[in-house]
Amino acid sequence: MLLNAIEKPATAGHSLPPYLLELLGQARRSIEVDPGFTRRCLDEVSTLLGSADAIVIDRDIVEPQSVPEPTKFTKGGLAPWQLKRVRAYVEEELDGTILIEDLAIVAELSPGHFCRAFKASTGETPHGFIVSQRIRRAQRLMLDTNDTLSQIACACGLTDQAHLTRLFRRVLNETPLAWRRNWRTA
Template sequence: MLSNTMERTQPGTTALPPYLLDLVGQARRSVEIDPDFTRRCLEEISSLLTSVTSAVVERGLAPSGPATPAGTLAKGGLASWQIQRVRAYVEEQLDNTVLIEDLAGVAKLSPGHFCRAFKASTGETPHGYIVRQRLRRAQTLMLNTNDTLSQIACACGLTDQAHLTRLFRRMLNETPLSWRRNWRFA
């Protein structure tokens, strides 16, 4: 099954194959209608993710961002200690405003150089990374707390519930409320 899955991905990337996304969609649609089919879909998804993860580790590819052999840096990118420090800083400050100048200071670079190096290392801009982390925290809070979406938005450093909804819809093509209903008791 892995060979079929790997053929469907673009060479040189570690993106999830479309087949996996199709399985997730099928499982979501059939969860109440056909639990046995849903279970089979989830088992297939689990085995695919295990296989893809094993293939990534065997190839020595970075866990996120562009595919580069382990131990090498992307040309013009950040050192691993810089990436680790920036990620830790973002995680600590996620409920506050995170400025590029502060991130650059953590990496001991100028803001302009930091932005270019961060994108070269991770494949996304610092702002995109911060937004994605905020949405991940929002998802975690939606699943694990009974807080309102407005409270969750503020806890994730977003302005209000409307801001959370706009970002959520843009990134996940779904509103936070419908996502929460679909995944909370799944």
Template sequence: MTPTLARTPPLAEIARIPELIEGAQRFLDEDVHMARHYLERISALFAPAPSGPIYLAERPAPPPAPVKGGLAAWQMQKVLAYVESHLDKTLSTEELAGVTRLSTGHFCRAFKASMGETPHGFIMRQRIRRAQILMVQSRETLSQIAIACGLTDQAHLTRLFRRTTGTTPMQWRRHWQGEI
């Protein structure tokens, strides 16, 4: 059985469509870049399946112009680099706030304004993106991949993966390893 990986978004993503539309409407007059960001996220849910592996957890680059109430460009770059280099470890919002030299509360609000999602949601999606890359590029077990992505075990990876992509890691891996 080949899993459906695009065209029909996972239920968790379908549930977020009203939130994404609201975000696009909210920023339409204030910040065209951020409105475009929300609209691209919505359209990505319904895009046809590409020919190569798709990494559903990928996100478009943050908008080039800083968002009012959001992180400054240097703060965003530092946070993204820090997350990428520490995905195999436990990451807390306190750590990320320290990287940006902001209080935890202010950091969380600014991050959400800039990225359209919470720091935790972003980190979890990046963990799934890394897991997808490792599943296609290596022969490591799902348990090893889960640990390499900062998750506790294979069950944690499977729960999070299914919630994010709508399929299990094993189904996703079998489908895309057969394509390569």
């Protein structure tokens, strides 16, 4: 049965983590049937956590915080300052071509060492990270603008709408047009 309203804990004796887990569970159960309710659940969780960027919507929105910022060194990984600089560089250059060699220069490492260290630190390849960032930006633009998918693809550093569609389908198992329609009507 689908819930029509967000249920808050009945008593003050409930601890916050179970309530958050319940909200996330309600969101997950309703994501395909009622995206609007899912958004309300996630907005409530966001409010409780104090950060809208901390929310992951199952498979429909790429996790914004996909690269963790380690507080200590990962053996064989990047130092926190290197990871921070690489993330900032990727965000700045997302609308253009990003080469591994350029990322390695930003991190002050050789390209081969950089790729191994990035994977050790984040669990994904630099290319995979860049693709997820491009898809995340495309999702934001699809929700926030009325630009065509072709324009959005170019703004995300992709060659054309077909390229966007291929990557989007690979990551989210859905076309950008279908995703946009689902989330715009919610």
